[in-house]
Amino acid sequence: MLEVTTLTKKYGNVLAVDSISFTVNPGEIGVLLGPNGAGKSTTIKSIAGLLRFKGTISICNLDNKSIDAKKIFGYVPETPALYDALTVYEHLVFIAKAYNLDEGWQEEVDRLLSIFDLTDKQDKVGKDLSKGMCQKVSLCCALLINPKVIMLDEPMIGLDPKAIKELKKILIQLKEQGCAVLISTHIIDSIEGLWDKVLILHKGKFAAVRTRSEVDKNNESIEQLFFKVTEEGE
Amino acid sequence: MQSLLYIIKRTLVNTIKKIVKRPLVLIGYILGILFIVFILILSFLDSSSNSYGSYDLFFSLIVTALFIYAYFTLKKGIDNGSSFFRLADVNIAFTSPIKSNNILVYGFLKQLTQILFFSVLALMQVPNLRRFFSISQSGVLIILIGFILYMLTLPIISMIIYSYTSKKLKRRKVAKVILNLLFLAVLINVVFSIIREQTLLEGFTMAMSTKFISYLPIIGWNGQIIAYAISGITPSFYVFLGLSIGSIFLLIIWLYRMEKDYYEDALVSTEFKESVISSKAKNGFFVIGSTTKIKSVSFNFTKSGAATIFQRSFLELRKTGMLFFDKVSIMIIVFVIVVRVAFYEGTILFVLLISVYILLLSSVNGRFTQELSKHYIYLIPAHNTTKLIAVTAMANLKNLFDGLILFIVAGFLYKESIPLVILCGLTYASFGAIYLYGEVLARKLFGAVHANALKVFLKLLLTIFILTPGIILAIIVLINSQSFFNTVLILLSYNIFMATILLLISSTIFKYIELG
Known part of the structure; x- marks a missing residue:
């Protein structure tokens, strides 16, 4: 479970995120939406443990910056940066070693490489990969650790249709296995049919937090909800 | 730590593999290495090194170079911090369950390999230095040690200063003023000394080779270490060496204790570094920064073709x-x-x-x-x-x-x-x-x-x-x-x-x- 409580982040005098709280339960897919500058990236980076912040973030009841929390947390950043001189396979070996994965990770590596059509690219170094391939490697790295909580920042960008289909399938599998999934995106259509909870950030605060049943009950789409709450009072 | 060392090892192996695949590039590297070795051997064989540059002048020049480098590094450090990392480290290593102090050590190791690369540049200047100063044969090694220690120290100081000043805009402004004043004081001292002595070289040497500057932490100590290239190693060399190495350890401990959570500082400076690297790759050194104003200019293209x-x-x-x-x-x-x-x-x-x-x-x-x-x-x-x-x-x-x-x-x-x-x-x-x-x-x-x-x-x-x-x-x-x-x-x-x-x-x- 991912639990964020009164998360506040200031850059100098600018309040980027203003005391937001939310949870993404096991087996739930949460979607973080918001216009540019709403505070999504700050929230994502805070959860990933890259920023200092006020408030608490816990991953399965563990402090997000603790080693134990990191062991069960997968992160796919918006900009997939890989090591220039490491091959695709070596990236995954590094992850297996860094996360001290149990025996059998090699089979999982092969499975992931095959799913994302990377088997024949496994000896290519990071520098020679296209943006889409970097994104696929980045996804493989996050999935390899078999996370309990996974956070994906614009995961579909750069992926080919087959990879998008596979990723969606994997996200549903993760959900079924009890993993808490948080996706941040601008492309509302890309998460259609996937989400359980939508969190709309606007000017550093939540403008709306709704479950799928609540949205369905009001007979509105996320897109309609998004524009309604972000354009109110503007 | 083993997994981080794996990155360094594989990076090295893959880089060599790629070079080997391109014969022309491989020949270039081999010739380059042979050339450096040749130049160094030649400068070692030439025992008739000149001595019309005094020890004080050598020390003054070295310390001046260290001052200038420190000024620009620290100034940049206050604005953007200093990072040993690339975005891949931030995205992959920072979010992995590896202790942050191990990642810091890994950053240092990476920095060290880069410094060794730049040391080649310094080595190329040794024959020139030997033309003006009586540098002993072991002096080359001494210069390298001093150079590497100094290059390792400044990024840590930058990171400490950034960690402290980044929290408040006022702190950043004050830090900049202090830095400018300190270096202005050194400059004024040099100018007054030149006016007093009536000659440029003597005035400059008198100002920059004082006991005060010799004992100045980091700059003075490393300057002293490098200056032993002329005077030869004496017991006091080891004292300065100890002080320099000791200060690096203390600074690391300070950095670690001061801010266990250094990821945010590293993230900001890494993102800046990454943007500079990609700008350089795309635009060479001609980089239009975000603050550069673009004027509206009326202009007619009168030519055609190239x-x-x-x-x-x-x-x-x-x-x-x-x-x-x-x-x-x-x-x-x-x-x-x-x-x-x-x-x-x-x-x-x-x-x-x-x-x-x-x-x-x-x-x-x-x-x-x-x-x-x-x-x-x-x-x-x-x-x-x-x-x-x-x-x-x-x-x-x-x-x-x-x-x-x-x-x-x-x-x-x-x-x-x-x-x-x-x-x-x-x-x-x-x-x-x-x-x-x-x-x-x-x-x-x-x-x-x-x-x-x-x-x-x-x-x-x-x-x-x-x-x-x-x-x-x-x-x-x-x-x-x-x-x-x-x-x-x-x-x-x-x-x-x-x-x-x-x-x-x-x-x-x-x-x-x-x-x-």
Whole structure:
């Protein structure tokens, strides 16, 4: 479970995120939406443990910056940066070693490489990969650790249709296995049919937090909800 | 830690594998290494090192270089922090369950490998130093130790300062004021000392080799370590070595204790570093920052074909206000005045030699690398040579402008004739053209990455095989005719000839995008 409580982040005098709280339960897919500058990236980076912040973030009841929390947390950043001189396979070996994965990770590596059509690219170094391939490697790295909580920042960008289909399938599998999934995106259509909870950030605060049943009950789409709450009072 | 070492090990292995796959690049690296070894052996074999530069002068020069480096590093550190990491480290290593102190150590190891690479640059200057100072044979090692320790210390101090100042804007402003005041105090002290002593060198040496500066933490200590290259190792060397190494350990502990959560600072500075790296890769050193104002300028393209490239460059210059007279021009004027004051018996020819050597070490050709990254240049229907001339025209004009400024000032100081002044300015620009087209050729042969890595070696190759025959020819003319004008004229003619050959050979770089 991912639990964020009164998360506040200031850059100098600018309040980027203003005391937001939310949870993404096991087996739930949460979607973080918001216009540019709403505070999504700050929230994502805070959860990933890259920023200092006020408030608490816990991953399965563990402090997000603790080693134990990191062991069960997968992160796919918006900009997939890989090591220039490491091959695709070596990236995954590094992850297996860094996360001290149990025996059998090699089979999982092969499975992931095959799913994302990377088997024949496994000896290519990071520098020679296209943006889409970097994104696929980045996804493989996050999935390899078999996370309990996974956070994906614009995961579909750069992926080919087959990879998008596979990723969606994997996200549903993760959900079924009890993993808490948080996706941040601008492309509302890309998460259609996937989400359980939508969190709309606007000017550093939540403008709306709704479950799928609540949205369905009001007979509105996320897109309609998004524009309604972000354009109110503007 | 084992997993982090895996990254370093595999990076090294894969880099070597890639080099081995390209025979020309491999030959380049092998020759480069052999060249460095050859130069070092040669400088070691030459036991007749000169000693007209005193220990105090050596120490003063070293400490001044350390001060200047510290000023710019710390200034940058206050603004953007300092990072040992790349974005891949932030995205992958920072979010992994590896202790942050292990990641810090990994960052240091990476930094160390980079510093060792830059040390090669320092090594290349050893023969020059030995020409002026009596550096012992073990002195080379001592210089390297001092250099590496200093290069390791400053990023840590930068990170500590950034960690402290980034939290409040006021702190950042105060830190900048303190830094400026400290370095202004050193500068004022030097100026007063020069006025008091009435001579530049003595005044400078008196100001920079005081006991106070010798014992100044970090700068003074590392300066002392490097200065033992002249005086030879004494027990006090180990004291300064201990102080320097000890300070690195203490600073690391301080950094770690002060801010266990250094990821945010590293993230900000890494993102900045990454943007600089990608700007350099795309645009060379000509980077339009986010704060650069773009003026609205009315402009008509009057030319067609390749000439439009030149017109576009000119339009960009007008829009950004980055005209010919810039910091480099100011530095050149200061440089010629310093040379005149420091070397009373020097000549305009001496100024020419030193200035083209500095141009060789610092040549920044900016725009042509920017053009190479965009597809338009490859598609414009014009002859490759014309395109290369158009692309490099602005850099050549800039060199001509700087050359003329330099020699107008030098001509005034040395009371030389106008024709000689103009000739020297043109010759300065012709050296710039050789460096420029030499670099284009290197990119064509080795590709951008390896041309950059082999830069030092390629520049030396350029000096020996392309420039030296011209210089020898000029010396012969000077001995026979005793005329500066004839000497510079020969040099200019030779350079134009060589620059044209290099231009013609390298012009096919615009044939395919992969050549750039």
